[in-house]
Amino acid sequence: MKKLIGIVAACLMIASTAFADTTIKVDGSTTVLPIMQKVVEAYMKAHPDVKISVSGGGSGNGIKSLIDGATDIAMASRAMEQKEIDLAKTKNVNPNQIVCAIDAIVPVVNPGNKLAEITTAQLKDLYTGKITSWKDLGGEGPVVVISRDTSSGTYETWEGLVMKKERVFPGALMQASSGAVVQAVSKNKNAIGYVGIGYLDASTKGLKVDGIEATAENAKSKKYPVSRDLYLYTNGAPSGAAKGLVDFLLGAEGQKLVKEAGFVPLN
Structure with missing residues (x-):
């Protein structure tokens, strides 16, 4: 009986882990939001097992959510400040910066x-x-x-x-x-x-x-005087379903969607 309970518990743990790996939360910049909405729509169509929620409350709020462990990916239209990075590290969060568009x-x-x-x-x-x-x-x-x-x-x-x-x-x-x-x-x-x-x-x-x-x-070229990079931030290098989404955005199809959203692709 104990052996059966152990097997059931292990199966539940595996199922729970698998579900967690296919659920992604993205939060932050309203500038990056139109890009992410297009990317998420295309990615979920190709990967119906992956569930992604996207909200745009501003770069500062997205970064705060990442530091607090409330989001998997933070969208930001400016680089993280040193004080934010220092705060993140006190909470065992290692901010990983990814340039996704210009x-x-x-x-x-x-x-x-x-x-x-x-x-x-x-x-x-x-x-x-x-x-x-x-x-x-x-x-x-x-x-x-x-x-x-x-x-x-x-x-x-x-x-x-x-x-x-x-x-x-x-x-x-x-x-x-x-x-x-x-x-x-x-x-x-x-x-x-x-x-x-x-x-x-x-x-x-x-x-x-x-x-x-x-x-x-x-x-x-940054010739225009108010040019900038747009970012995603993850806790360490992205992994699992989050890595799949980031890789898609940085790939040819994702960068095409960046252009469709009216922004400047990296390549």
Whole structure:
């Protein structure tokens, strides 16, 4: 009887392990989210035994979830900070960085705005509250500044590359996602925001920065001044079903989906 119970227990343990290996949780950046959604849809179609849940709560939240052991893969639109890496190690989490795509953060205005290009210095003046009227840039009306919230990797990249570590001024309207930025700018003729290149559509107008257009080539070469890599983070090298998903994303089919999502593939 004891032998039978032992066999049953072993079988249950094997079944439990197998189930765990086919369940993946992905959380983090809303910039990487459209890429991951396309990749997950294609991967689950090819691997119906694998169950994957994807949510986009921002890069900071995704990294926190990885550190807390609440997600298998964290999506991030900025690199982990040293303090996050140090905290992870105190919890026996070894962050493994994987570059999955390339992006350009593009300032966007309402299509009714006549502005076609802007400088990084002007963007900084807008986002510190120094410029408050479009008249200063050849337009008309008050400027409505739209920004991502502080948990966003896009916000942190913008702060580093455009703001030069100065904070966005308190009068900016903070949004929880890139989609919310697009919606806010599309509905307000005086608004300016910034989004990843994959979020550009006809509802807003992307601006050249320092005379350089946000093209795939310019983003990849980093000639465009607000270019960046997009990341996945795992606890150590990915394994099991998570490795299968990551390998798929980095492979030819996955990188094709990166391009379909509007972002820049690695190859």
